[in-house]
Amino acid sequence: MRDSIRIVRRGRIVEIDDIKPTETLLDYLRLRERATGTKEGCNEGDCGACTVVIGEWQDGRVAYRPVNSCIQFLGAMDGKEIVTVEDIAWPDGRLHPVQQAIVDAHGAQCGFCTPGIVMSLFALYHQEGREGPPPRDEIVTALAGNLCRCTGYRPIVDAALAAMAEPPADRFVEAMPQTAGLLQFLADGQDVFIGSNSAFFAAPASLSALAQLVMKYPEATLLAGGTDVGLRVTKGLRPISQVIHVGRVAALRQIEDVGDALILGAGVTYEDAASAFADLDPDLGELIRRLGSRQVRAVGTIGGNIANGSPIGDMPPALIALGATLELAHGEDGRALPLEDYFIAYGKQDRQPGEFVAGLLVPKLMSNQVFRAYKITKRFDEDISAVMGAFRFTIDDGVITEARIAFGGMAATPKRALSAEARLVGAQPGRAASWGAAIEALGEDYAPISDMRASAAYRMETAKALLAKALVECAGAPTSRTRVIGRREAPEAEVA
Amino acid sequence: MNAPESETSEAAVERAVHRSTPHDSAVLHVTGRAVYIDDMVEPTGTLHLAPGFCPDMARGRIRDIDLSRVRQAPGVVAVLTAADIPGRNDWSTSIGGDPIIAENEVEFWGEVLFCVVAETRDAARRATRLALFEGEAEPPVLTAEEAKAKGLRVLDDYGYGRGDVARSFASAQRRFDGVIRNGGQEHFYLEGQVALAIPGETGDMHVYSSTQHPSEVQHCVAHMLGVPNAMVTVEVRRMGGGFGGKESQASQWACLAALGARVTGRPCKLRLDRDDDMVMTGKRHDMTTAFSVAYDSSGKILAADIDFMARCGYSADLSGGVNDRTLFHADNAYFYPNVALKSERLKTNTVTNTAFRGFGGPQGILAAERIMDTLAIVTGIDPLEIRKRNFYGPGRDVTPYGQKVEDNILPELIADLERSCDYAKRRQECRAFNSKNRILRKGIALTPIKFGIAFTLTHLNQAGALVHVYADGSVHLNHGGTEMGQGLNTKVAQVAADAFGLPLERVRITATNTSKVPNTSATAASSGSDLNGMAALAACNEIKERMVAHLVSTTNAAPESVVFADGRVSHTGGSLSFADLAKSCYEGRVQLSAAGFYSTPKIHWDRQKAEGRPFLYFAYGAACAEVTIDTMTGEMKVDRVDILHDCGRSLNPAIDIGQIEGAFVQGMGWLTTEELVWDDKGRLATHAPSTYKIPTASDVPAIFNTRLWDGDNREETIHSSKAVGEPPLMLACSVFSAIFDAVASLKPGVVPPLDAPATPESIMRAVAFMRRSEA
Numbered sequence A: 001m002r003d004s005i006r007i008v009r010r011g012r013i014v015e016i017d018d019i020k021p022t023e024t025l026l027d028y029l030r031l032r033e034r035a036t037g038t039k040e041g042c043n044e045g046d047c048g049a050c051t052v053v054i055g056e057w058q059d060g061r062v063a064y065r066p067v068n069s070c071i072q073f074l075g076a077m078d079g080k081e082i083v084t085v086e087d088i089a090w091p092d093g094r095l096h097p098v099q100q101a102i103v104d105a106h107g108a109q110c111g112f113c114t115p116g117i118v119m120s121l122f123a124l125y126h127q128e129g130r131e132g133p134p135p136r137d138e139i140v141t142a143l144a145g146n147l148c149r150c151t152g153y154r155p156i157v158d159a160a161l162a163a164m165a166e167p168p169a170d171r172f173v174e175a176m177p178q179t180a181g182l183l184q185f186l187a188d189g190q191d192v193f194i195g196s197n198s199a200f201f202a203a204p205a206s207l208s209a210l211a212q213l214v215m216k217y218p219e220a221t222l223l224a225g226g227t228d229v230g231l232r233v234t235k236g237l238r239p240i241s242q243v244i245h246v247g248r249v250a251a252l253r254q255i256e257d258v259g260d261a262l263i264l265g266a267g268v269t270y271e272d273a274a275s276a277f278a279d280l281d282p283d284l285g286e287l288i289r290r291l292g293s294r295q296v297r298a299v300g301t302i303g304g305n306i307a308n309g310s311p312i313g314d315m316p317p318a319l320i321a322l323g324a325t326l327e328l329a330h331g332e333d334g335r336a337l338p339l340e341d342y343f344i345a346y347g348k349q350d351r352q353p354g355e356f357v358a359g360l361l362v363p364k365l366m367s368n369q370v371f372r373a374y375k376i377t378k379r380f381d382e383d384i385s386a387v388m389g390a391f392r393f394t395i396d397d398g399v400i401t402e403a404r405i406a407f408g409g410m411a412a413t414p415k416r417a418l419s420a421e422a423r424l425v426g427a428q429p430g431r432a433a434s435w436g437a438a439i440e441a442l443g444e445d446y447a448p449i450s451d452m453r454a455s456a457a458y459r460m461e462t463a464k465a466l467l468a469k470a471l472v473e474c475a476g477a478p479t480s481r482t483r484v485i486g487r488r489e490a491p492e493a494e495v496a
Numbered sequence B: 001m002n003a004p005e006s007e008t009s010e011a012a013v014e015r016a017v018h019r020s021t022p023h024d025s026a027v028l029h030v031t032g033r034a035v036y037i038d039d040m041v042e043p044t045g046t047l048h049l050a051p052g053f054c055p056d057m058a059r060g061r062i063r064d065i066d067l068s069r070v071r072q073a074p075g076v077v078a079v080l081t082a083a084d085i086p087g088r089n090d091w092s093t094s095i096g097g098d099p100i101i102a103e104n105e106v107e108f109w110g111e112v113l114f115c116v117v118a119e120t121r122d123a124a125r126r127a128t129r130l131a132l133f134e135g136e137a138e139p140p141v142l143t144a145e146e147a148k149a150k151g152l153r154v155l156d157d158y159g160y161g162r163g164d165v166a167r168s169f170a171s172a173q174r175r176f177d178g179v180i181r182n183g184g185q186e187h188f189y190l191e192g193q194v195a196l197a198i199p200g201e202t203g204d205m206h207v208y209s210s211t212q213h214p215s216e217v218q219h220c221v222a223h224m225l226g227v228p229n230a231m232v233t234v235e236v237r238r239m240g241g242g243f244g245g246k247e248s249q250a251s252q253w254a255c256l257a258a259l260g261a262r263v264t265g266r267p268c269k270l271r272l273d274r275d276d277d278m279v280m281t282g283k284r285h286d287m288t289t290a291f292s293v294a295y296d297s298s299g300k301i302l303a304a305d306i307d308f309m310a311r312c313g314y315s316a317d318l319s320g321g322v323n324d325r326t327l328f329h330a331d332n333a334y335f336y337p338n339v340a341l342k343s344e345r346l347k348t349n350t351v352t353n354t355a356f357r358g359f360g361g362p363q364g365i366l367a368a369e370r371i372m373d374t375l376a377i378v379t380g381i382d383p384l385e386i387r388k389r390n391f392y393g394p395g396r397d398v399t400p401y402g403q404k405v406e407d408n409i410l411p412e413l414i415a416d417l418e419r420s421c422d423y424a425k426r427r428q429e430c431r432a433f434n435s436k437n438r439i440l441r442k443g444i445a446l447t448p449i450k451f452g453i454a455f456t457l458t459h460l461n462q463a464g465a466l467v468h469v470y471a472d473g474s475v476h477l478n479h480g481g482t483e484m485g486q487g488l489n490t491k492v493a494q495v496a497a498d499a500f501g502l503p504l505e506r507v508r509i510t511a512t513n514t515s516k517v518p519n520t521s522a523t524a525a526s527s528g529s530d531l532n533g534m535a536a537l538a539a540c541n542e543i544k545e546r547m548v549a550h551l552v553s554t555t556n557a558a559p560e561s562v563v564f565a566d567g568r569v570s571h572t573g574g575s576l577s578f579a580d581l582a583k584s585c586y587e588g589r590v591q592l593s594a595a596g597f598y599s600t601p602k603i604h605w606d607r608q609k610a611e612g613r614p615f616l617y618f619a620y621g622a623a624c625a626e627v628t629i630d631t632m633t634g635e636m637k638v639d640r641v642d643i644l645h646d647c648g649r650s651l652n653p654a655i656d657i658g659q660i661e662g663a664f665v666q667g668m669g670w671l672t673t674e675e676l677v678w679d680d681k682g683r684l685a686t687h688a689p690s691t692y693k694i695p696t697a698s699d700v701p702a703i704f705n706t707r708l709w710d711g712d713n714r715e716e717t718i719h720s721s722k723a724v725g726e727p728p729l730m731l732a733c734s735v736f737s738a739i740f741d742a743v744a745s746l747k748p749g750v751v752p753p754l755d756a757p758a759t760p761e762s763i764m765r766a767v768a769f770m771r772r773s774e775a
């Protein structure tokens, strides 16, 4: 048991034992270290001004990822390297290639977003396997979580292309062996517990230790990536005093391919899952690409998205349509249930005191199954869905024999469209007349509300449109004719 | 393009102006060393403030606020209320009605009712939530329509016109009516509002404020404290963005910080939380604009009658100037032979709307462009052709407010852009695409802008600068403008370096400070370099004259032969380094410091009579945008944008291109993704970036070509340049018109009722209307 956390900062190990359970990394940097290069623009993970990079020892290398320091808890940084904008130039003052390129491209105006942009691009600069400039799409995706109100982004994208013309060569590449050594040294497998019974930050290192803690402190807040929990502190100002961080439990971060299904631990991040999910279906990959930002996906977990129970979370509808099963653990015991059954009502899930989400089983598509998912937002990237629709059709000889449909944003929970599903059985995607009744049945399945994201009427009309779109696509319409973004074909296959 | 003229051709030597030098803080920006107010080393004992408001009242009277739990909260040092204010409890620019801390009447959700002073910011924020309120809430008035029905105004209606509009309509054979609604816009400067006040001896106050208008903050703080202006100093090195949102809106927070400092005797900092910032500070005016237009068989407008109903919020703030500027731009680039313009400034129980890049101009231009798009549909003539037919031109060159358009370059500029972006061919391609696609539709539009440059309140068109040459030949420069990212300091330093023939590094610009240059205007109306560049040049020239006189008196130099270039001063009798001359001047007891001043010539405006010349010149530009929409969901993607914009002879092309692209994307956000939503209780529902969506990198098209028009400003401006801050924002109307065009393709002959912002839902409303209507 350790009663401190240890991080790597500027090549040295820093040990901190006086952390408050919900102290954020940004406050630590700005108020304690007085390293004010990192900015606060929103304090809720949405603007990227506070972006710093964390280095982790993973698969035999130091992996660098951007995070929003404003909603990351300091305690969750245990065992990681923290890199901020002040750290990346050469000691003799020469700028980092990313910094130099932004100067050269006139990519900073007021400069307030710039430290965060520099750090997002620094992470991209160190992307595994990168040798030359990534495609423009990837750069833009890497910047989706960094708002700039001044430049219009064009010079920033140009700077990124210029900075990444060459393979990585900066002081971090030079220091890699030492950094790797420090990070490996910090991975001591010790449970961390800082504080008292009534107020603590705990970061167990094993599944059993986690299970014990959750049973002992059933009221404690479980912390995974913190991209929901963080906002409860920074915006909700909730007095959270007991925090149990699940991120150090290696067993929860595993993805296993068992042939016809994927088994995921609750701590698997979006980034970890991205390629397996994209392989399962391109729409699932695109859904993850558009979920939050790179900073959110770097730490945000699928387990957290489910456990959070939000009616507008993006993964639940997609996973429900795929027929996923949720696994819950309680001490040594466990139980499994169909994912849709976990969501009981708004703010209420089927999780007992002492229980936690352990993992997820996601069946892959069979050869006679088609999957479609659509995320409707005001802005394409880093926006919460107004409506999110996911569909899995089983089609035999041109006739739908089973349909699973789930929507987010249409009810108080992520919810299946049972009436529409029933009426789709026997329909043929190619014959619109055969599925008109199913579309109308969505009106029986849902009674959405109006809010700042969309009106009830728009939600209902759009849900119907999405089901129709999925069917039209199943009938063979190329997505170059049905979608403005997230097309499934390679660009050259598009029809004008 | 035009041949490069005058200044560039004579410039064999490398000049400091007309060059793409990087922003003076670029290296500081990328290394995190640029200091914003919240980054400054805090004086020992600094306290932190957080404002409090009543969470469930947008309108009503507060009978009692129980602050006892607030006062007892951990870390709380004081709780400020209206009773603590020694002087004037108002932060408004001039008209009044903006309490720093409201006493008991609540006029909008988020009105500050008290302010906590605590040892930490976190403690202050947490304590604000402990207040208990007693009072009666009344139903808030939320829309302009409702306010109009109830006769609620913050200012009188205003309008003017020309010709006999009623007769024109009566006799015209062709006419149409229409309505367009546009939403407001949150500034979303990345650095929120912040101020740090440090009390001095004998009651002085030094305030660091993230403001575009240090002089006004100075005056507000002095009035609030009840002390003369001379006891308050306001300083700002840089802002993390302003966009008009820190023109009048910075004062309240500076006043609160100063009040906290006065009450506690300790330094006080107030940095608004983002959500509070979005709830408590003003935004762009949303408007409902109704128009009637009569036209002839060729598609030329005969008469236009346009009525702008603006939601101003609870107070006047800058609404007078903003709405006047809407009228000044209701013509955009088009000649209305007979015209009646009216502006209604309606009072609602929402935050007070304020300056935002374009200052009312965008709403006027948006209406003019909707009129053009409508004309194109009702006449069946190509929208670009319709626009050209209605441009100002010979014999059709007087604006509705009586100013002659003397510098119109639009016909040439449009022709250039039309060619370079391949408009005609791409328009055909869009048609072809639409004929083959049911779900996806493409639209394209090429729209112009003409934007008047000058403050329309004439006396604001003045500026001062202070220049010191030190004995080592280095130059210290200060001016009344503020740096918010637009590169003003870089441009003014270029002007000074050019004047002295020095490399840019020899010119040092420091923080804007009311004790160095007094009585300044806001850095606004795109006027920053026009005004401050000229003032700095005047100061430099004064010093140069003294240096030349000294040179002439000590050597045999002929005065006309003296040239300042490349760090040297040369003349018929030889040459010496600038530093040596500076030293020699010092030893010769020559004053090497000067205050420069500039006031814009030619302009005058009689608001009562609605005549004069409010603008020194116009800035022009045009953009072509192509979009694809999904008619099942309303999703929209901008595929390509081409811009050609007029900055006169640009002082710094890279900075100007940055302004153009940035303004365009900001304007695009206003018209597409950025939607402000209030609930029925008058609470702003979109008070965070999670719900209020400004454009991100992927919203910017991969093909985004921006060029500068090559030509001098025909007016005498600083090195023949033109102002650039605001005008290009309105180039984004091309995106909105392109979406309109895509929707219009669903049913030729029908005018889509598309309102801004064109969110997916707004687009679907227009699409649904098209599907319902008969062609």
Ligand SMILES: Cc1cc2nc3c(=O)[nH]c(=O)nc-3n(C[C@H](O)[C@H](O)[C@H](O)COP(=O)(O)OP(=O)(O)OC[C@H]3O[C@@H](n4cnc5c(N)ncnc54)[C@H](O)[C@@H]3O)c2cc1C
Residues within 6 Å of the ligand: A044, A045, A046, A221, A222, A223, A224, A225, A226, A227, A228, A229, A230, A246, A266, A267, A290, A291, A292, A293, A296, A299, A300, A301, A302, A303, A304, A305, A306, A307, A308, A312, A313, A314, A315, A355, A356, A357, A358, A382, A383, A384, A385
């Ligand atoms: C800028 C931003 C953008 C976002 N965009 C999207 C989006 O596009 N779509 C979307 O769906 N969401 C979005 N989110 C929300 C959030 O990122 C997701 O819900 C994310 O998956 C939460 O995962 P996490 O690991 O960060 O969870 P945390 O915040 O750590 O936890 C979330 C909840 O789950 C509980 N919890 C975590 N792990 C367990 C466990 N093992 N067992 C039981 N309970 C547990 C926590 O106690 C908490 O209640 C966004 C958030 C931000 C800040």
Ligand code: FES
Residues within 6 Å of the ligand: A039, A040, A041, A042, A043, A044, A045, A046, A047, A048, A049, A050, A051, A068, A069, A070, A071
């Ligand atoms: S401050 Fe905006 S994302 Fe952290």
Ligand code: FES
Residues within 6 Å of the ligand: A107, A108, A109, A110, A111, A112, A113, A114, A147, A148, A149, A150, A151, B190, B240, B241, B485
């Ligand atoms: S440079 Fe100002 S926000 Fe990006």
